[in-house]
Amino acid sequence: MFQESLTCAAPKTLSIVTSALHEFAESLGAAVDARDRHTRQHSEEVAQVAHALALRLGLPGCQADVIHVAAHLHDVGKIGLPDAVLFKPGPLDAAEWTLLKRHPEIGADIVRPVRALCDCGVREMILHHHERFDGQGYPHGLRGAAIPLGARIIAVADSLSAMMQNRPYRPAMPFASAREEILRCSGSQFDPGVVAAFERCAPMIGQLMEMLAE
Ligand SMILES: [Fe+2]
Numbered sequence: 737m738f739q740e741s742l743t744c745a746a747p748k749t750l751s752i753v754t755s756a757l758h759e760f761a762e763s764l765g766a767a768v769d770a771r772d773r774h775t776r777q778h779s780e781e782v783a784q785v786a787h788a789l790a791l792r793l794g795l796p797g798c799q800a801d802v803i804h805v806a807a808h809l810h811d812v813g814k815i816g817l818p819d820a821v822l823f824k825p826g827p828l829d830a831a832e833w834t835l836l837k838r839h840p841e842i843g844a845d846i847v848r849p850v851r852a853l854c855d856c857g858v859r860e861m862i863l864h865h866h867e868r869f870d871g872q873g874y875p876h877g878l879r880g881a882a883i884p885l886g887a888r889i890i891a892v893a894d895s896l897s898a899m900m901q902n903r904p905y906r907p908a909m910p911f912a913s914a915r916e917e918i919l920r921c922s923g924s925q926f927d928p929g930v931v932a933a934f935e936r937c938a939p940m941i942g943q944l945m946e947m948l949a950e
């Protein structure tokens with residue numbers, strides 16, 4: 737069993753999260769993906785991979801479900817970004833980067849009215865999904881275990897999905913290369929415990945990504 741666990745919400749809250757809120761999160765995640773042809777299926781991929789990683793880490797099913805919901809919603813804040821930034825084919829300038837880096841906070845604000853999502857930690861996972869294990873991420877520069885575990889799991893799933901999708905400036909990476917890159921960034925960008933779990937189920941995740949791409 738993985739040493740850390742999320743604060744487990746009350747059973748009533750979890751039953752709500754795993755039904756209507758899950759469907760709503762999927763729908764909002766699909767809305768974000770629909771905006772950008774380069775990120776088609778991204779939220780769905782991140783949700784499925786994050787769920788598999790959470791279970792591989794030994795987290796209880798109820799906690800893996802909460803992380804799954806957060807992963808569907810992790811980029812919901814991109815709804816608030818201008819097209820000129822989101823769809824720019826070339827590199828972003830400093831001002832555009834500043835705007836892009838606001839999407840975790842915008843996303844956290846979007847879900848703030850949904851009390852169940854705040855109570856079970858989903859809002860915090862959205863807010864911190866771009867933190868890095870070494871403290872060099874954003875928005876708060878949190879380091880190590882100060883980053884919510886769900887956000888550390890989503891960070892690995894998010895990078896895997898992003899690397900395996902085409903971008904205007906580079907082609908999609910095959911799974912094997914994305915896996916190597918995740919291993920290389922263990923302890924710097926990513927939590928080594930999450931990367932170890934990823935390695936333990938890498939063949940299954942590779943198959944999952946293939947299936948989702950069909
Ligand atoms: Fe889902």
Ligand SMILES: [Fe+2]
Pocket residue numbers: 810811839865866
């Ligand atoms: Fe993001």
